[in-house]
Amino acid sequence: MGKLIVHQDKVTDINAMISICPFNALEEKDGKLEVNAGCKLCKLCVKKGQPGAMEYVEEEVKTVDKSLWNGITVYVDHVNGEIHPVTFELLGKAGELAKKINHPVYAIFIGSGIEKKAEELLHYGVDKVFVVDAPELKEFQMESYTAAFEAFVNEIKPSAILVGATPVGRQLAPRVASRFNTGLTADCTILDIHENTDLVQIRPAFGGNIMAEILTPNSRPQLATVRYKIMDAPERSAEAKGEIVKISVPAEKLKTRTQVLGITQKQKEKSIENADILVVAGRGLKKKEDLDLVRELADALGGDIACTRPLAEAGWLDAKHQIGLSGRTVRPRLIITCGVSGAIQFVAGMNNSDNIFAINTDPNASIFKVANYAVIGDIYEVIPKLIEQVKQGKGVKA
Amino acid sequence: MEILVCIKQVPGSNKVEVDPVTGVLKRNGADSKMNPYDLYALECGLKLKEQYGGRVSVITMGPPQAQAIIKEAYAMGADAGAIVSDRAFGGADVLATAHTLAQGIKKFGKFDIILCGLQTTDGDTAQVGPEVSEQLDIPCVCNVKEIKGVEGDNILVDMEMAQDIEHLKVSFPCLITVQKDIVQPRLPSYLKKKDTEDREIVMYTLKDMEDQNKNNYGLNGSATQVQRIFPPTSDKVQVTWDDPADVLAEKIYSTIKSRKLLG
Ligand SMILES: Cc1cc2nc3c(=O)[nH]c(=O)nc-3n(C[C@H](O)[C@H](O)[C@H](O)COP(=O)(O)OP(=O)(O)OC[C@H]3O[C@@H](n4cnc5c(N)ncnc54)[C@H](O)[C@@H]3O)c2cc1C
Ligand SMILES: Nc1ncnc2c1ncn2[C@@H]1O[C@H](COP(=O)(O)O)[C@@H](O)[C@H]1O
Numbered sequence: 239m240g241k242l243i244v245h246q247d248k249v250t251d252i253n254a255m256i257s258i259c260p261f262n263a264l265e266e267k268d269g270k271l272e273v274n275a276g277c278k279l280c281k282l283c284v285k286k287g288q289p290g291a292m293e294y295v296e297e298e299v300k301t302v303d304k305s306l307w308n309g310i311t312v313y314v315d316h317v318n319g320e321i322h323p324v325t326f327e328l329l330g331k332a333g334e335l336a337k338k339i340n341h342p343v344y345a346i347f348i349g350s351g352i353e354k355k356a357e358e359l360l361h362y363g364v365d366k367v368f369v370v371d372a373p374e375l376k377e378f379q380m381e382s383y384t385a386a387f388e389a390f391v392n393e394i395k396p397s398a399i400l401v402g403a404t405p406v407g408r409q410l411a412p413r414v415a416s417r418f419n420t421g422l423t424a425d426c427t428i429l430d431i432h433e434n435t436d437l438v439q440i441r442p443a444f445g446g447n448i449m450a451e452i453l454t455p456n457s458r459p460q461l462a463t464v465r466y467k468i469m470d471a472p473e474r475s476a477e478a479k480g481e482i483v484k485i486s487v488p489a490e491k492l493k494t495r496t497q498v499l500g501i502t503q504k505q506k507e508k509s510i511e512n513a514d515i516l517v518v519a520g521r522g523l524k525k526k527e528d529l530d531l532v533r534e535l536a537d538a539l540g541g542d543i544a545c546t547r548p549l550a551e552a553g554w555l556d557a558k559h560q561i562g563l564s565g566r567t568v569r570p571r572l573i574i575t576c577g578v579s580g581a582i583q584f585v586a587g588m589n590n591s592d593n594i595f596a597i598n599t600d601p602n603a604s605i606f607k608v609a610n611y612a613v614i615g616d617i618y619e620v621i622p623k624l625i626e627q628v629k630q631g632k633g634v635k636a
Numbered sequence: 637m638e639i640l641v642c643i644k645q646v647p648g649s650n651k652v653e654v655d656p657v658t659g660v661l662k663r664n665g666a667d668s669k670m671n672p673y674d675l676y677a678l679e680c681g682l683k684l685k686e687q688y689g690g691r692v693s694v695i696t697m698g699p700p701q702a703q704a705i706i707k708e709a710y711a712m713g714a715d716a717g718a719i720v721s722d723r724a725f726g727g728a729d730v731l732a733t734a735h736t737l738a739q740g741i742k743k744f745g746k747f748d749i750i751l752c753g754l755q756t757t758d759g760d761t762a763q764v765g766p767e768v769s770e771q772l773d774i775p776c777v778c779n780v781k782e783i784k785g786v787e788g789d790n791i792l793v794d795m796e797m798a799q800d801i802e803h804l805k806v807s808f809p810c811l812i813t814v815q816k817d818i819v820q821p822r823l824p825s826y827l828k829k830k831d832t833e834d835r836e837i838v839m840y841t842l843k844d845m846e847d848q849n850k851n852n853y854g855l856n857g858s859a860t861q862v863q864r865i866f867p868p869t870s871d872k873v874q875v876t877w878d879d880p881a882d883v884l885a886e887k888i889y890s891t892i893k894s895r896k897l898l899g
Contacts, residue, residue, distance in 0.1 A: 416770035421859030623885035
């Protein structure tokens with residue numbers, strides 16, 4: 239922590255200085271170089287600027303006794319006691335981190351009637367599961383859940399807390415972090431830990447164009463959210479280890495200024511725009527019946543079917559399934575195109591997908607330019623074999 | 637009803653590149669705009685005013701040039717606006733941003749409903765809203781997909797959860813973050829723009845704040861610190877497989893399995 243001082247006499251070229259700053263935080267005022275509110279103290283101007291023009295001076299920092307804060311904690315994300323799988327993934331990560339600094343692994347489970355469900359967590363390498371179980375905590379409300387969380391942090395003083403970036407985690411974590419005046423890093427993709435118990439939090443910034451490594455060096459607890467399917471879940475051990483510890487919070491503290499009037503189950507409306515996994519049929523398919531093959535693959539993968547325009551125009555699939563300029567724009571984690579040439583109007587609707595597999599017989603097909611995995615092969619041969627593999631992998635007999 | 641909308645100025649484009657050799661950010665003269673998510677929050681505010689009466693104010697924290705988005709909000713129908721700006725606020729993380737905004741909000745007035753966008757396109761954390769609510773000690777609901785209406789001193793909202801919709805009644809004052817597409821934002825009106833050209837924009841600096849401790853703002857008040865920035869180690873693979881069908885199937889399957897892409 240510190241501040242930047244401009245030594246005007248060392249500034250030989252104001253515009254050159256201004257152009258160094260990636261945040262537009264340097265400006266000219268009355269012939270002088272000034273730092274404005276956009277400054278993120280990245281210190282690029284100190285390093286790259288004219289020698290001596292910018293100086294960075296340290297200021298006194300607040301400190302925390304890190305040895306008083308112990309344990310890597312995972313927030314147990316759940317709906318009515320049904321534990322969200324991101325929780326197990328985070329427990330796996332917490333285990334790795336805790337081992338490096340010789341800390342215990344904790345879980346904090348907040349809800350109503352959940353004590354029994356906590357036992358499942360004991361199969362995932364946790365030392366203690368802290369349970370706050372009260373009727374007031376039946377539905378998620380930010381204030382009551384924060385109060386329960388607060389009681390846990392005050393009593394246990396965990397060093398770091400990992401929270402799944404679910405709809406609940408993403409609003410609960412900031413409220414908790416703010417209550418303890420501490421840091422929270424959203425959507426971390428890589429986590430590590432320093433010997434001094436500082437959590438190394440790496441996340442994409444600027445829409446994924448760059449990565450930032452972030453520390454919370456002077457406050458505790460350290461909070462981070464992580465999306466589902468980023469970390470690896472550990473194997474469930476047959477034997478249950480660790481203990482369940484109850485934390486009670488006075489009902490008075492669980493009062494909220496919100497009231498739950500009701501809960502409705504979301505209808506599972508399927509639209510290719512929010513699909514995670516898509517299998518796309520193109521004109522490589524010879525007849526409409528062959529769509530069944532593509533659909534079977536989509537089903538086996540747990541995904542949805544989509545198509546190129548000619549197929550929608552021929553009425554093989556509803557226009558809702560068409561990807562492209564005159565169709566939908568999709569961004570699934572996995573997309574497999576089958577017999578698609580890769581015309582620009584099609585590619586425009588899917589080139590931001592995370593993992594693109596393209597199966598085509600023509601090695602010069604333009605779809606291979608955007609594909610991460612260019613699979614030169616015949617869909618009629620590859621797809622049935624792939625379906626077999628997927629089913630076997632899931633333990634279903636093909 | 638007093639409604640406040642938190643809006644932020646963000647870069648016009650996210651296209652920044654890091655020079656892999658020098659580690660320097662390459663900037664391509666990106667212009668600025670209002671955070672697109674905040675347009676939905678603003679529209680919700682304007683609709684509430686049209687339905688129940690009252691006033692819509694906007695507030696932003698940022699460099700002086702961020703006043704441009706307050707003018708834009710005026711052209712959409714906002715009644716009053718404030719900017720919270722001081723060199724001491726620079727380099728703020730979520731914690732310091734929320735603290736500064738909350739300080740500015742307290743100074744700006746008393747509000748029944750504070751609306752925030754779901755997230756920003758530059759910070760991209762979706763955390764500022766709930767942290768502001770904590771600093772103001774008011775109830776908060778995020779991920780609101782529908783505002784059902786106002787009943788006395790309460791607002792009825794639908795919060796989107798992973799599998800459910802929670803229907804909530806929230807008492808004033810409160811903070812709500814709204815989802816994208818909750819309403820269709822209106823376009824700025826040329827007439828309003830002309831009308832509001834000279835409308836005041838309130839400016840708050842550190843010396844206006846109730847909390848005068850410099851260490852609670854900007855980089856000093858930030859709990860998180862960026863250690864370094866670096867280009868993503870591209871996991872963008874581009875491979876070509878030209879094998880017999882069964883080998884291809886096996887390769888595809890093992891890749892999607894190891895990359896955890898299965899549903
Ligand atoms: C204004 C405009 C808007 C358009 N908008 C869209 C749009 O939104 N979406 C869209 O999809 N298209 C759109 N199009 C059409 C687009 O230009 C292409 O015509 C279309 O995408 C081609 O679809 P396809 O890849 O399925 O078929 P084709 O281009 O015919 O490609 C079929 C591919 O299958 C391969 N193949 C054949 N047999 C096999 C086999 N057994 N195994 C493996 N591969 C095989 C072939 O090598 C070929 O590459 C638009 C066109 C215009 C002019
Ligand atoms: N500097 C700011 N000034 C005003 N509002 C902000 C600011 N930063 C964030 N917000 C509000 O908080 C929301 C979430 O931002 P973020 O946490 O950055 O994703 C935004 O949509 C805005 O409504």
